Amino acid sequence: MLSIETFVIVSVIKIVIALFVLLTAVAYTVWLERKVVGHIQNRWGPTRVGPFGLLQPLADGIKFLFKEDLTPPHVYKPLYIAAPMIALVCALTSISVIPVGNWVTVAGVHTPLQITDLNIGLLLILGITSMGVYGVALAGWSSNNKYSLLGGLRASAQMVSYEVSLGLSLVGVLILAGSFSLRDIVEAQGGHFWGFIPKWNIFYGGQIIAFFIYLISAYAETNRVPFDLPEAESELVAGYHTEYSAMKFAMFFMAEYANMITVACVASLLFLGGWHGPVFGPPILQAILPIFWFVLRVFGFLFVYIWVRGTLPRFRYDQLMAFGWKFLLPLAIANLVITALVVTLRS
Amino acid sequence: MEVHSGIEPMIHLTLFLLFGGICVAGAVNLLAQRHPINSALSLVVVMGSLAGEYLLLGAEFVAAIQVIIYAGAIMVLFVFVIMLLNAGEEERTGGSRVALLFGVPGMLIGTVLMAWVLLERSGTQAVSMGALPGAPKTIGWLLFHDFLLPFEVTSVLVLIAIMGAVVLASHPESVQQRNKER
Amino acid sequence: MVPLSYYLILSGILFACGVTGFLIKRNIITIFLSIELMLNGANLSFVAFAAQWHALSGQVFVFFVMVVAAAEAAVGLAIIIAVFRTRETLNVDRVNLLKL
Numbered sequence: 001m002l003s004i005e006t007f008v009i010v011s012v013i014k015i016v017i018a019l020f021v022l023l024t025a026v027a028y029t030v031w032l033e034r035k036v037v038g039h040i041q042n043r044w045g046p047t048r049v050g051p052f053g054l055l056q057p058l059a060d061g062i063k064f065l066f067k068e069d070l071t072p073p074h075v076y077k078p079l080y081i082a083a084p085m086i087a088l089v090c091a092l093t094s095i096s097v098i099p100v101g102n103w104v105t106v107a108g109v110h111t112p113l114q115i116t117d118l119n120i121g122l123l124l125i126l127g128i129t130s131m132g133v134y135g136v137a138l139a140g141w142s143s144n145n146k147y148s149l150l151g152g153l154r155a156s157a158q159m160v161s162y163e164v165s166l167g168l169s170l171v172g173v174l175i176l177a178g179s180f181s182l183r184d185i186v187e188a189q190g191g192h193f194w195g196f197i198p199k200w201n202i203f204y205g206g207q208i209i210a211f212f213i214y215l216i217s218a219y220a221e222t223n224r225v226p227f228d229l230p231e232a233e234s235e236l237v238a239g240y241h242t243e244y245s246a247m248k249f250a251m252f253f254m255a256e257y258a259n260m261i262t263v264a265c266v267a268s269l270l271f272l273g274g275w276h277g278p279v280f281g282p283p284i285l286q287a288i289l290p291i292f293w294f295v296l297r298v299f300g301f302l303f304v305y306i307w308v309r310g311t312l313p314r315f316r317y318d319q320l321m322a323f324g325w326k327f328l329l330p331l332a333i334a335n336l337v338i339t340a341l342v343v344t345l346r347s
Numbered sequence: 348m349e350v351h352s353g354i355e356p357m358i359h360l361t362l363f364l365l366f367g368g369i370c371v372a373g374a375v376n377l378l379a380q381r382h383p384i385n386s387a388l389s390l391v392v393v394m395g396s397l398a399g400e401y402l403l404l405g406a407e408f409v410a411a412i413q414v415i416i417y418a419g420a421i422m423v424l425f426v427f428v429i430m431l432l433n434a435g436e437e438e439r440t441g442g443s444r445v446a447l448l449f450g451v452p453g454m455l456i457g458t459v460l461m462a463w464v465l466l467e468r469s470g471t472q473a474v475s476m477g478a479l480p481g482a483p484k485t486i487g488w489l490l491f492h493d494f495l496l497p498f499e500v501t502s503v504l505v506l507i508a509i510m511g512a513v514v515l516a517s518h519p520e521s522v523q524q525r526n527k528e529r
Numbered sequence: 530m531v532p533l534s535y536y537l538i539l540s541g542i543l544f545a546c547g548v549t550g551f552l553i554k555r556n557i558i559t560i561f562l563s564i565e566l567m568l569n570g571a572n573l574s575f576v577a578f579a580a581q582w583h584a585l586s587g588q589v590f591v592f593f594v595m596v597v598a599a600a601e602a603a604v605g606l607a608i609i610i611a612v613f614r615t616r617e618t619l620n621v622d623r624v625n626l627l628k629l
Contacts, residue, residue, distance in 0.1 A: 079384075119482065123411035130419025134391070137423065141384070141430045153430060160423055180483055356530045363531045367539045374546035374566060383558045383619075390562050393543070397569055400539070403531075404580045406588045413572075416595055421565070421602050428606045429558055434619040437556040446553045458545045462538045471533035471581055478580035481588045489589045501596040508600035515607035 006109060014115045018095050026257040027057035033306045040310035067246035072143075075243060079142035084244065084251035087135025090128050091258035097121035098265045099183050101275050101290035113291065114183065121182040122174070125266060126167055129221065133159045135255065136223075136230075140240035151239025154317055155223055155230035161324045162220035162227075168332035169213040172339040173270045176205045182266075186274030200273035206342070210335050211271045213328055215304075218263040220324060222256060225309040229317050260305060261298070268297035359403065359476040366399040381436045383429050387422060394418040405477035408486050536577035543570030557612075557619050561605050568598045 002010070031046065031053065038045025046053030071080065099114035118124055133156045140152010177185040191199045201207045220227040231239035241252050268274065277293030279286050315323065373393035377386045394417050401410035490498055543566055550563030572591045579587020609619070616624050 079388075118407075120407050120411045123408070123415065123483075127411055127414035127419060130415050130423075133419070133423050134426070137426055137430065138388075149430065153427065156423065156427070160420065163420075178484075359531055363535065367535075370539060371542055371546075374543055377559075377562060377566065378546060378550050378553070383556050383562070386559050386562050390566060393566065394569060397573060400536070400573060401576050404536070404576050406576050406579070406591075409576060409588050409591050412592065412595065416599065417569075421595075421599050424602060424606060425558065425562065425565075428609065432558075432610070432613050432619065434556075434613070437554070437559065438620060450549060450552050454545050454549045458542055461541050461545075465534040465537050465541070469534045469537065471537075473530035473532045474536075474577070474580045475530055479583055479585065479588070481579075481585060485585060486589055489585055490592065493586065494589055494593075497593055501593055504600050505596060508603045512603040512607040515604070516610045 002109065010109055010111055011115060015096070018115060019092065022092060022095050022258060022261065023254070025261055026254050027061065029257045029261060029302060030060070031057050032302065033309070036303065036306045037310040040307070064246055064250040069246040069248065072243050074144045076142040076144060079138045081248075083135050083139035083142060084248045084255070086138065087132060087255040088251045088258070090132040090135060091255040091262065094125050094128050094262040097124050097182055098262070098269065099186065099274070100294050101287065104287045112183065117181055117183050120180045122170065122180045122185070125262070129166070130163060132259065136240050139244070139252070143240070143243040145243055148240050148242045151230045151242070155240055158223070158227060158230065158320060158324075159221055161321060162217045162328070165213055165324060165328040165332045166217035166221055168329070168336055169210040169217060170270060171336050172207050172210045173201050173205065175339050175343050176201060176207070182269050186269050186276070189273045190276055198273055198276060200271065202271045206339070207271060209331065211267070213332050213335065214267060214271065216328060218267070219305070219308065220320070222259045222263060224260070224305065226312040226314045227320055229314055229320065260302065264298045264301035264305070267301050268294060272297045355476060362403055363400070366396045366403070369396040370400070383437070384426065387425050387429055391418050391422045394422065403476060404474065405479045406481040408481050408483045533577055533581050537574060540570045540573040540577065543567075543573065555620050555622055557609055557621050560621070561602065561609070565598060565602065568594055
């Protein structure tokens with residue numbers, strides 16, 4: 001057991017590393033999106049700044065820092081300034097319960113590759129997603145602009161509606177794993193069946209429908225195509241972030257991509273087996289390979305996100321809400337009932 | 348994690364006072380603010396700090412549910428309605444001045460009296476940090492065995508509330524006809 | 530080791546603030562918020578006593594209180610919207626005639 005000082009130091013180091021990695025991942029997800037959508041649309045994407053445009057996020061960051069941060073006169077200042085902070089804080093906090101690998105021993109300290117392993121880790125992520133709605137709603141309201149208000153209301157109504165199906169699609173996985181702790185859920189997916197097929201929840205657990213419900217709800221939760229009506233340029237000017245410029249807009253932008261990454265991490269942990277994969281070699285390789293398998297899954301999920309963005313048209317708002325309440329929610333409940341029945345009958 | 352038993356009561360008291368202070372500040376701010384949106388956001392702060400208090404008492408599942416459902420859904424509904432109706436700040440009418448003058452000191456005296464009674468004569472012991480761990484598994488067991496009837500009744504209650512809210516908030520036909528005739 | 534009476538005092542302060550808000554505020558939505566504050570104070574009492582008597586049913590009951598609060602908030606806000614449509618005001622002192 002660690003002493004309290006070691007525990008604090010180790011936790012602070014983990015938090016710093018996790019934040020740094022997450023922010024870099026956000027920047028490079030933006031780059032990935034621009035490249036992939038560019039190639040889907042038969043053009044190059046960023047190619048000028050650095051090889052393959054890899055330094056483009058750096059150039060964008062510098063641009064945001066130097067842009068004029070103007071605050072329109074008739075906004076409600078306290079909430080106008082607080083809303084992007086709420087959005088960004090909620091987006092970045094979810095990383096604290098996401099495990100990326102097994103327990104490792106670094107410099108004599110035996111510690112899990114996770115900032116904290118809560119008993120209710122998954123509930124924490126759901127709770128933080130619920131709090132993220134405030135960032136959007138308050139941004140729309142405080143801007144004192146009818147387009148922003150409408151965009152903010154629509155976006156938050158959409159997020160609240162799809163939160164329900166998101167949560168319900170995860171309950172099937174919880175029934176199979178028996179715990180809310182993310183590490184326990186991943187460890188329940190170890191091993192193989194029929195010799196070589198891994199026991200991921202999407203195959204062995206039969207949660208393939210739940211995976212697709214989660215995928216669709218995640219697109220709606222993060223306000224991405226095909227559910228990005230609230231922030232589409234051709235619809236509502238720019239929705240809830242119409243009146244924001246420079247750094248505050250960058251905060252919303254980062255929050256959206258950080259939410260995407262969090263959702264991708266949760267999907268990889270719950271449905272795709274976490275960090276399980278072939279592990280071999282010396283101890284240093286054995287510590288790093290699970291991280292590599294995890295990052296591979298997250299990258300695959302993000303690629304599907306971006307691929308869908310480049311391919312599908314967007315839903316109209318009433319179609320979107322009808323789809324969420326009248327189709328996804330009953331399907332998620334049916335999945336839950338069937339999973340519960342199968343688990344009870346099997347035991 | 349081994350914590351020196353000497354420092355744990357201090358941490359418990361400090362965290363209790365911190366969360367309790369934020370709670371009371373949020374509650375007083377709810378009363379002091381003129382615009383309902385500020386009151387609603389103060390209430391969200393109160394609910395968040397209450398979730399911290401529940402964690403101090405060991406009720407982890409209840410704390411998570413407080414954040415997800417109370418602060419994350421019910422208060423979002425309140426914020427929606429405030430944003431939709433957009434009625435603006437509250438006006439001070441005559442009746443409310445009298446209530447302010449007599450009610451607030453009266454309530455303060457009542458609270459102080461209650462606090463004195465509780466501190467002197469309650470006869471309850473101290474609770475340790477995380478006194479009663481409320482794991483989801485045990486709470487779920489209780490919910491579906493001992494409390495099954497209240498659980499089913501509340502589900503019917505929620506169904507009735509949904510139907511009622513949809514009917515009440517929809518446009519009544521008579522208002523539309525009256526507007527057409529004008 | 531925090532004495533249980535501290536938790537009860539906090540719960541009582543929240544409840545008192547809720548009652549005060551209910552009586553002195555004139556905006557109907559703020560009155561509803563004060564009701565929610567009172568319910569939260571009661572929830573804290575439930576959880577505190579559950580810790581004292583080591584009875585988990587205290588924590589289970591918090592769920593029922595939350596569900597009731599949700600149902601009441603939904604119906605209450607729908608009524609507020611309906612009243613606002615006809616009276617154009619959210620001030621309870623102005624909603625004082627049975628017929629417009």
